[in-house]
Every structure is written in C-alpha cells, then in structure tokens.
Amino acid sequence: MESSLTPIPRDSTPSIIARRLRDAVAKGEFRPGQQLTEASLAASFGVSRGPLREAMQRLTQEGLLVSHRNRGLFVMELDEPTIRDIYLARAAVERTAVRQAVALGAGEEAEALIAVVEEMRAYEDRPSHPDVSALDMRFHEQLVALSRSPRLILMHGTLLTQVRLCLAWMQQTYDSVQYRVTEHADIARAIVAGDADLADRLLCAHMDDGLRRVLAAVGELSG
Structure with a gap:
C-alpha cells in the first residue's frame, strides 16, 4: 500500500497536511487509538512543526484526533x-x-x-x-x-x-x-x-x- 506520508513542498499550507493526514487515517495507515508524534510526522512530510501543529489542531477540532493532557494526540477511538x-x-x-x-x-x-x-x-x-x-x-x-x-x-x-x-x-x-x-x-x-x-x-x-x-x-x- 502506497503511503500518504511522503515529503511535500515547503510552501504547502497546513490544509494540505491536514488532508494528507485524513487520507492516511482513512486508509488505515494509523489505527484508532494510535498516538501521533510531531517529530516523526514532520520528518515524513518534510515540513517544520509549525504548519504540522496547525494541521493537527484542525483535525482535533474535527474530532478525528483527540488530545490527552500530558500524553499527546491520538487518532479517535471507534468504540x-x-x-x-x-x-x-x-x-x-x-x-x-x-x-x-x-x-x-x-x-x-x-x-x-x-x-x-x-x-x-x-x-x-x-x-x-x-x-x-x-x-x-x-x-x-x-x-x-x-x-x-x-x-x-x-x-x-x-x-x-x-x-x-x-x-x-x-x-x-x-x-x-x-x-x-x-x-x-x-x-x-x-x-x-x-x-x-x-x-x-x-x-x-x-x-x-x-x-x-x-x-x-x-x-x-x-x-
């Protein structure tokens, strides 16, 4: 399965990063409940943490990602x-x-x-x-x-x-x-x-x- 987490141009917007992450979750590259780390995602996309954080914040607002205090961000659970x-x-x-x-x-x-x-x-x-x-x-x-x-x-x-x-x-x-x-x-x-x-x-x-x-x-x- 081809990964959605390939480097993207440096001038790409957080919306593009958010779309790539949505696709990756929908394709099963991240499982429900899996933790997402900024360092590994920034390296996969080839971007700095600034636009990545904005993209992840958007997905948190959409409910796809869940923030746990002092633990980080996780893909929403499907219970x-x-x-x-x-x-x-x-x-x-x-x-x-x-x-x-x-x-x-x-x-x-x-x-x-x-x-x-x-x-x-x-x-x-x-x-x-x-x-x-x-x-x-x-x-x-x-x-x-x-x-x-x-x-x-x-x-x-x-x-x-x-x-x-x-x-x-x-x-x-x-x-x-x-x-x-x-x-x-x-x-x-x-x-x-x-x-x-x-x-x-x-x-x-x-x-x-x-x-x-x-x-x-x-x-x-x-x-």
Missing part, C-alpha cells in the same frame, strides 16, 4: 457509543437534506447520483476495494449538496472525516458490490421521482445496515 453517535448525526443531516432536495424539486439534479452508482458497478469483483467506499462517500456528499443548504453541507463535511473512518472498517463486510449498488440506486431513484417518504425510508434502512456492519467489524477486531 460503540462513538460509532452510534456518528451515525445519529449523519442520519439527521442526510434525512433533512433528502427532504429539502425533494421539496426544492431537485429530481433532475439527482440523476447525478445514479451516475455515481453506475461507477460502483465496475467493482463487481472487488467489493472491498477502497474506491468503492470513495464512491459511497461521493454519493452522500452529492446527496447533501442537493439540499442547497450551506449549513447542512458544512455540517456534513465536518462529519465526513469520521464517516470515512467508519467506511474503512465497513468495506470488508461486503462479499459483493451489488448490495451497495442496489441500496444507493434505490435512494437515488426515489429522490429523482420526488418521493420524499420512500427516499427517507430507504435512507434510514441504508444507515441502519451500515451501522450494524461497522459495529460488527469493530467488535470482531476488539474481540
């Missing part, structure tokens, strides 16, 4: 209460976004969601490929964008870093990509058809299934 809370917040944002999208008559724009689903089909023989989870994320980002609500989009964006960590665990629970394709396609078609109630029921079922899968994957590891 059951945390996972359930992530999905609770995610469902609240996405369900509201779906209803708003239908109310705005965004059915034609929602056709773009079906295009994302079609990209998923290309991974029929590789259901655990990281690109499938990346497409899953893109689907839900576009779904929330249909609401045209800057605040919903901002709230969802804040959650996405933690959701990505959940998806990294969930992807190993699928033995076929078809299930994910069907779930997402049905949600997209309901939005295109302007059926808010059906879209909401399908989204809730999708979230419930995802929550069960993440809990099972994390529980298996800890067990």
